[in-house]
Amino acid sequence: HLATSLPLPSERDHLRPRIDLVVFMIDIKSKYSLKNVETSLAYVDASYFLGKVCFLVTGVGRKNDCSIETNSVCKLGEAYCSPVLFCELELEGVRVATAQRLVRMLGICAGQIPGVSALSFVSLMRKSNDD
């Protein structure tokens, strides 16, 4: 399901299946995109931040057009305990690989992989020098 921002329109509530993974796409060329994501985060239930949220930064192939610092996005990821992925949609190889990664994550979040749950992502997020 694609949405431009949160909250989702309520008139479609009855048509929506269970949401297993929320991917926030941030276009590195657009400050507006980061702002939009920051505002939308407020509408996500806290339980999702146990591995069911991820940030996807796109447009990283064009170094000269960056409007957002990668540092700010990484800090956002840390604040919300969620992984940050970087990708360039215009490169087919990277696009396909990222899509496969997301599908794998989705499978885990949906509980389709026995023995692994979304909580595993949270433990992987912790930095080694935190302990």
Added chain:
Amino acid sequence: MDETVAEYIRRTVLKIPRDEIKMMLQNWGFLSEAQLQTLNFHQIKDNISQEVVQLCEENSADIKQAAALDIIYNHIYQNKRMWSVYQMKKSGEELEYFDITDFKKKFKRRLRSALKNVTITFKEYEDNAIWIRVAWGTPHKKPNQYKPSYVVYHSQTPYVFISSSVLKSTLPLLCQALIVASNYHDIREMELRSHSLNSLKDIVFKRYSQNFQTDTPKPLQGGNVEPENADIRIVEENKSEKERIHRLNQEVFGSGPQPKLEFAQYRLETMFKSDPKMDVLDKKEPFRCLVKFSSPHLLESLKSLAPAGMADAPLSPLLTCIPHKARNYFKIREKKSLYPESFVSP
């Protein structure tokens, strides 16, 4: 043949892309078909132009013919020049029959009475456009052929498109000659400028598609509407919002291509409004600021802002009024009334 004429012809030919030279010379019609056959268009342009000059020498070309070639070049490459739009006003309602010979005579007479050394060339085109080229001199110097003014006048309309010479002092003379020749009594410059002459014509002649609904809006190639082959597994949550934006865009911009403008400029003479606690710019003077929007195709990019998610729809009327108001230069002043909002000056 005068060597200044020879040099001018040589330089004009050099400007033309090599593949177009033959076509333009044929269009010009000054060299015979037999003479054109002798030209080798596959050599470097320097040599081609030298050969052309030699042929012109044989035909004893004078500045009139050279100027005619220049008009042809500028008509085809009209978008290399910056054009301004002027509107003429008649004193009464009389619709006089337009006589082209009379117009040319009066125009030449008016200019020459003010300035002896001018080169004036006319060329009429099928779309009722009269092209005028004026090269300016001084009482003591021959006209400078390299800094001419170009005027495009559609006789059935009160509009004149001028690409002025860099010699600024020539503009008032040019305007005067135009109103005298066309039997108008006044001329004013509109705040509308662009490189695309056709787009300026589209705007003032209202030839672009405006916002009245046509029977079926055709889907645009730019991708403003959802592509039909989108995967059915993709669900758009904000479909109704996207459709609202699309509908608003159609209402404001129409469904056809937009006239091509390169910029919009807003000169602000408004008071700076800040939080009183911030104590910034306490002076009661207007805060002077110039906002300029530039784009290879300004109106198309404005049209695609909301669908691309880069701006909220509807866009500010200051941006969307550009074609309707036929202007892309604005002055915004404080409204002197009870409600301190800014307004656009006429």
